[in-house]
Amino acid sequence: MRTNQLKSCLLAVCVSASSLLAGCADMQVGGGKNPVGGAAAGAASTGAASALEHCPHPLGTLAVEENTSDPWYALLTNQYHLPSTVPLIRLMIQQSNCFVVVDRGQAMNSMMGERDLNASGELRQTSHMDKGQMVAADYIVTPSIQFSQNTGGAGGALAALGGSYGAILGAIAGSMKSSEASTTMMLTDTRSGVQVAAAQGSAKNIDFGVAGLFDHFGSAGASLGAYSETPEGKVIAAAFFDAYNQMVKAVREYAPQRVAGGLGAGGTLGVDGSANSSAAATNSAAGGYSLADAQGKLAQLGLYRSKVDGVPGPGTSRAISTFQKANGLPVSGQLDAATIGALQAR
Structure with a gap:
């Protein structure tokens, strides 16, 4: 007890x-x-x-x-x-x-070994160990x-x-x-x-x-x-x-993060010496043709449908890229000197 x-x-x-x-x-x-x-x-x-x-x-x-x-x-x-x-x-x-x-671990190494055997001709022809079968x-x-x-x-x-x-x-x-x-x-x-x-x-x-x-x-x-x-x-x-x-x-609830001008295009902070600051200087030197001017011209051409505000964004970049491609220019989505010249000529 x-x-x-x-x-x-x-x-x-x-x-x-x-x-x-x-x-x-x-x-x-x-x-x-x-x-x-x-x-x-x-x-x-x-x-x-x-x-x-x-x-x-x-x-x-x-x-x-x-x-x-x-x-x-x-x-x-x-x-x-x-x-x-x-x-x-x-x-x-x-x-x-x-x-x-x-799989990207040990089984992946074994799979590559099977492919090496196939490449050496050791596997049967009916094994169907061909290229282009793996999933990314x-x-x-x-x-x-x-x-x-x-x-x-x-x-x-x-x-x-x-x-x-x-x-x-x-x-x-x-x-x-x-x-x-x-x-x-x-x-x-x-x-x-x-x-x-x-x-x-x-x-x-x-x-x-x-x-x-x-x-x-x-x-x-x-x-x-x-x-x-x-x-x-x-x-x-x-x-x-x-x-x-x-x-x-x-x-x-995923929503993609967006950066004006596109991801990896230099960002919008305009660090001195960066591609964005150089592009801004080029634009300023090209007769004072602003981004708002470009948006207005692209809107007239039916390529830009958002507000003409001079603010860069995905819609502006997309419209510039479409214009560049249609006019045989390098497609960058950026308002460079060649693109400004082509827009002014329209």
């Missing part, structure tokens, strides 16, 4: 302490399993977490690229003894159906772990209760720790190099390292001991789960 009372007391202390430590958690994982699990085959999946964001149609193809030279990767593999995050993230992405995953990755997602740490429990306070019970309770609290992680995921367009999305995720777990304390209590030991199985792995997976969900929510 006394043993059962002691077991109940200890369990109550553990639950109470867990509740106190978990109070400020961003995303609770508890002692449960990794939130990323199950399987995926094409658009079908089994065992996916119900909280995982899902898309009715994929938004494009995607490859996952891990920077193994970053300090977080050494921490992941050397201190926590956890494998690469790529398989975990790829499974989660495929289960969500938001992107079609393409529209986007690259880059995962990273920003923060992961363990904070110890408060064993001393409970041990001060004295006696054997106080020692056991102190050992429990001393072996209880809070594991937390913060992760980021960056989504980059492969054709332009533009970062189209970024998301941060976080999670917190409570780990009880008390497997050895309850060996003489039977089943209670096995139940609580499970909490000490790779808590870092569980919490890191949960943080990536959170980051991916945040990213999917953001890309559903």
Whole structure:
């Protein structure tokens, strides 16, 4: 009877302490399993977490690229003894159906080996290992772990209760720790190099390292001991789960960023010595022909339909490019001296 009372007391202390430590958690994982699990085959999946964001149609193809030279990767593999995050993230992405995953890892190297065999003539002619079959990755997602740490429990306070019970309770609290992680995921367009999305995720777990304390209590030991199985792995997976969900929510509302004159055309800040400042000087020297003058002429020609305000923008750049192409000029979308001359001649 006394043993059962002691077991109940200890369990109550553990639950109470867990509740106190978990109070400020961003995303609770508890002692449960990794939130990323199950399987995926094409658009079908089994065992996916119900909280995982899902898309009715994929938004494009995607490859996952891990920077193994970053300090977080050494921490992941050397201190926590956890494998690469790529398989975990790829499974989660495929289960969500938001992107079609393409391989750019070890399987890619094996595929290239098959192509080398085909090029050498070793493969059968019916193998159909031809060029032009591989799918391009529209986007690259880059995962990273920003923060992961363990904070110890408060064993001393409970041990001060004295006696054997106080020692056991102190050992429990001393072996209880809070594991937390913060992760980021960056989504980059492969054709332009533009970062189209970024998301941060976080999670917190409570780990009880008390497997050895309850060996003489039977089943209670096995139940609580499970909490000490790779808590870092569980919490890191949960943080990536959170980051991916945040990213999917953001890309559903995606609106492209626009720069007057077009992306990568020099920007609008007019830094001294830049292409934009040189173009402005050329325009000023060319008889004072302004951008508003060009917009007015392009509007007369039916090429420009926006407000004539002298402010550069995508519509102006598009109209200039159309005019340049129609008149055999280099197509830049910029109001250069040759374009000004052609406009003035109309």
